[in-house]
Amino acid sequence: MDYSAIQKLENLLLVSVPRDLVDDDVIRMRRDILQAVRKYNSQIVLLDFSQVDICDSFFGRFIYSTAQMTKLMGAKIILSGLQDAVIETMVELGMALPDVDAVLDLDSALALSRAQAVQGSLVEGAASGPPEA
Amino acid sequence: MMTAGHDTLFFRIKDPMDVAKARREGMQMSMGLGFNQADATKIAVVISELGRNIVNYAGSGTITVIARSETNGKKYMRIIADDKGPGIPDVERVLAGGYTTSNGLGLGISGSKKLVDEFSIHSEVGKGTTVTAVKWLVK
Numbered sequence: 001m002d003y004s005a006i007q008k009l010e011n012l013l014l015v016s017v018p019r020d021l022v023d024d025d026v027i028r029m030r031r032d033i034l035q036a037v038r039k040y041n042s043q044i045v046l047l048d049f050s051q052v053d054i055c056d057s058f059f060g061r062f063i064y065s066t067a068q069m070t071k072l073m074g075a076k077i078i079l080s081g082l083q084d085a086v087i088e089t090m091v092e093l094g095m096a097l098p099d100v101d102a103v104l105d106l107d108s109a110l111a112l113s114r115a116q117a118v119q120g121s122l123v124e125g126a127a128s129g130p131p132e133a
Numbered sequence: 134m135m136t137a138g139h140d141t142l143f144f145r146i147k148d149p150m151d152v153a154k155a156r157r158e159g160m161q162m163s164m165g166l167g168f169n170q171a172d173a174t175k176i177a178v179v180i181s182e183l184g185r186n187i188v189n190y191a192g193s194g195t196i197t198v199i200a201r202s203e204t205n206g207k208k209y210m211r212i213i214a215d216d217k218g219p220g221i222p223d224v225e226r227v228l229a230g231g232y233t234t235s236n237g238l239g240l241g242i243s244g245s246k247k248l249v250d251e252f253s254i255h256s257e258v259g260k261g262t263t264v265t266a267v268k269w270l271v272k
Binding site: 024053058089092093095 | 185
């Protein structure tokens, strides 16, 4: 299955999750995400679900485990582009994924990541600046 | 006058690719019968969860998906997942959720039950399991 869709976008790692993922693809994809996080020193991994129209509990576990793994690398998972029907089904199935953040679309994700980048540079600036007299 | 009838899809399930095919075609069939995107998604997820259980616990089995129109105009989808696997020793516990020996979230059966209108499990240890799920089309 083709999922060559892991790209660096500003300080985001953008992952376009394919429409149908089977088990082997999921494990391969998760490893590729971890490698890319290390390569680009990504702080935010955006899982774009806009192509996905069926999200079962195995998919849920993929999201959850990827979030846990990237957290150990200092990166945060954000879901984006979940379709209404997918959201309704996930919640009714009991898969609300409380520890995983989401945004509506890529625009919102970019805005969030830019805000975080500005905040990060301010904090960095304060830490490395000269001590106040 | 309404005409009664049904269409049937039959899938042999032995690996995740078979499950992916069954859920995709089941979803298309549901939409063909008149289900909206959200309810067709739920039917697809139920097929996926039941198919995954077959692969994980029984190794192989079958899934039958039936789109049915009755003479009174009512329509429903019926999903039958059948295997000759080890069976479920404690069906009640599985229905209650959070019980898994495999790699899901423990939501497969208990979650599927919430997505449909009728849900039943017939299981005998050492003989196999048959799960039947029905979702009615509400206009």
